[in-house]
Amino acid sequence: MKVLMLTWADWANTGWRFSKCLETLGIDVTFYKGVKHHFDYPEQGKLRGGMYHRIASVPCTISDLSLKKEANEADVVHFIASTFVVTGADLWGKKVVVQHGGSTYRKNSPAYNEFFNQFIDATVIQSPDLLSLGAKNPTLIYYPVDTDFIKPKFKKVKDKLRIGHFPSAPLLKGTQKILPVVNELSNVINYVGIKPTVRDFLIPWKDNLERMGSCDVIIETMNACDPEIRSGEWGNTALEAASLGKIVITNTLAKDVYEKEYGELPLLIANDPGQLKQRLEELLAMSSQELLDLSHKMRQWAESSHSIQSTGKRLWDKIYKSFSNGCD
Numbered sequence: 001m002k003v004l005m006l007t008w009a010d011w012a013n014t015g016w017r018f019s020k021c022l023e024t025l026g027i028d029v030t031f032y033k034g035v036k037h038h039f040d041y042p043e044q045g046k047l048r049g050g051m052y053h054r055i056a057s058v059p060c061t062i063s064d065l066s067l068k069k070e071a072n073e074a075d076v077v078h079f080i081a082s083t084f085v086v087t088g089a090d091l092w093g094k095k096v097v098v099q100h101g102g103s104t105y106r107k108n109s110p111a112y113n114e115f116f117n118q119f120i121d122a123t124v125i126q127s128p129d130l131l132s133l134g135a136k137n138p139t140l141i142y143y144p145v146d147t148d149f150i151k152p153k154f155k156k157v158k159d160k161l162r163i164g165h166f167p168s169a170p171l172l173k174g175t176q177k178i179l180p181v182v183n184e185l186s187n188v189i190n191y192v193g194i195k196p197t198v199r200d201f202l203i204p205w206k207d208n209l210e211r212m213g214s215c216d217v218i219i220e221t222m223n224a225c226d227p228e229i230r231s232g233e234w235g236n237t238a239l240e241a242a243s244l245g246k247i248v249i250t251n252t253l254a255k256d257v258y259e260k261e262y263g264e265l266p267l268l269i270a271n272d273p274g275q276l277k278q279r280l281e282e283l284l285a286m287s288s289q290e291l292l293d294l295s296h297k298m299r300q301w302a303e304s305s306h307s308i309q310s311t312g313k314r315l316w317d318k319i320y321k322s323f324s325n326g327c328d
Contacts, residue, residue: 001027001028001075001076001320001323001324002027002028002029002030002073002074002075002076003022003027003028003029003030003074003075003076003077003078004029004030004031004032004067004070004071004074004076004077004078005018005019005022005029005030005031005032005045005078005079005080006031006032006033006067006077006078006079006080006083006085006087007032007033007034007045007079007080007081007083007085008033008034008035008051008060008062008081008083008085009033009034009035009037009081009083010033010037010044010045010080010081011037011081011101011102012037012039012143012235012236013037013039013041013044013205014080014081014101014126014143014236015031015033015045015080015081015099016031016041016043016044016045017143017144017145017146017308017311018078018080018099018124018144018311018315019031019045020144020146020308020312021144021308021309021311021312021315022312022315022320023312024308024309024312025312025315025316025320027320030046030070030074031045031046031080032045032046032047032048032051032064032067033045033046033047033048033051033080034047034048034051034062035047038202039202039204039205039208040204040205040206041205042205042206048064048066048067050064050065050066051063051064051085052064058084058115059082059084059108059111059112059115060081060082060083060084060104060112061083061084061085061086062083062084062085062086063085063086064085064086064087065086065087065088067085067087067088067089068087068088068089070087071087071088071089071091072089072090074094075094075095075323076094076095076096076097076320076323077089077091077094077095077096077097078096078097078098078099079096079097079098079099079116080099081099081101081102081104082098082099082100082101082102082104082105082112084098084115084116091119092119095121095122095323096119096120096121097120097121097122097123097124097319098116098120098123098124098135099123099124099126100112100123100124100125100126100130100135101125101126101127101130101143102126102127105130105133106129106130106133109130109133109134109135110134112135113133113134113135113136116135116136117134117135117136120136120137121136121137121323122136122137122139122319123135123136123137123138123139124138124139124141124315124319125138125139125140125141126140126141126142126143127142127233127235128140128233128252128254128257128258129232129233129253129254131257139318139319140257140261141311141314141315141318142239142262142306142311143235143236143239143306144306144307144308144310144311144312145236145239145240145242145243145302145306145307145308146243146307146308147243147299147302147303147307147308148307148308150209150240150243150244151244152243152244152245152295152299153213153214153244153245153246154245154292154295154296154299155216155292156288156289156291156292157216157288157291157292158288159190160188160189160190161188161189161190161216161217161280161283161284161291162189162190162192162214162215162216162217163182163189163190163191163192163193163215163216163217163218163219163280164191164192164193164211164212164214164215164217164218164219164246165178165182165191165193165194165218165219165220166193166194166208166211166212166218166237167194167220167221167237168202168237170194172221172223173220173221173222173223174221174222174223174251175194177222177223177272177273177276178219178222178273178276179195179196180273181273181276181277181280182219182280184277185277185280185281185284188284189280189284192211192214192215193219209240209244212240212241212244212246213244213246215246216246216247216291216295217246217247217248217249217280217283218237218238218241218246218247218248218249219249219250219270219276220234220235220237220238220241220248220249220250221234221235221237221238221250221251222249222250222251222270222271222272222273222276223251224251224252224253224271224272232251232252232253232254232271233251233252233253233254234248234250234251234252234267238250238267239302239306241298242266242267242298242299242301242302243299243302243303244299245295245296245298245299246295246298247268247283247291247294247295247298248267248268248298249267249268249269249270249276249279249280250267250268250269250270251269251270251271252265252267252269252271253271255269262305263305264301266294266297266298266301267298268282268283
């Protein structure tokens, strides 16, 4: 089976990791994107200089007619980040997948559904709040995390809990609600995350792993009760922190959906400031060994449920297995 994966901007390097998932299945995958990511991931999808961004009449569309030959030769064309790439190839004789994962689709799902649902065979949905928005044949498949690259950094807590919060977009991650809680507990915790007055908080991805690795606890996001955000769900940072063996506090409004699909969710859930304070106080009451055991549980969960290998298996079972008939 030959798969061509395409997008313009591969947010959080998600498409590249999904391409690695397909490769674990023995599938021949080529992944192109239009722009390099500013977080400087060590490995990314191949850049295509001929991609031209945005045709106004169709949501999130780019064009690269030089891809026609490769698209014609592919058995499956897989569009990442709600982006359609015009290749000039005839898609009607192929299997086609589109992947939705964030605000681009969340804010304008009717238009995306009207366009993509005409010709796709399956939709990968990365966040449960997007499941019921009308995509064709939707399957919940969370972001994979590279647990081979991200190694755990386990350590026993010897003094105060070291708490980190390093959002890529503070407003979207509820930072303004998180900081008053950690400030209230400043006498009993060591908060090392971003401060209200610091604006230069975006650093290369590998450097961010290092600063998360120095912490005991990572507060990922807390925006579940904000009607302007509308997501309320955890993302890539939660999985990366768990892979590092860090205790993760985050939000979700769909724990039941997750556990029906994947099993137990070990992340500590705080959907509002009161719950965040409660989660932190629960951690403060734990022994060093209990905290270490919870750190190991986070890492084990990331490996077993969301690694490149386990996500590849889910992709095969839920979508690609049905495509295999007729492929050499």
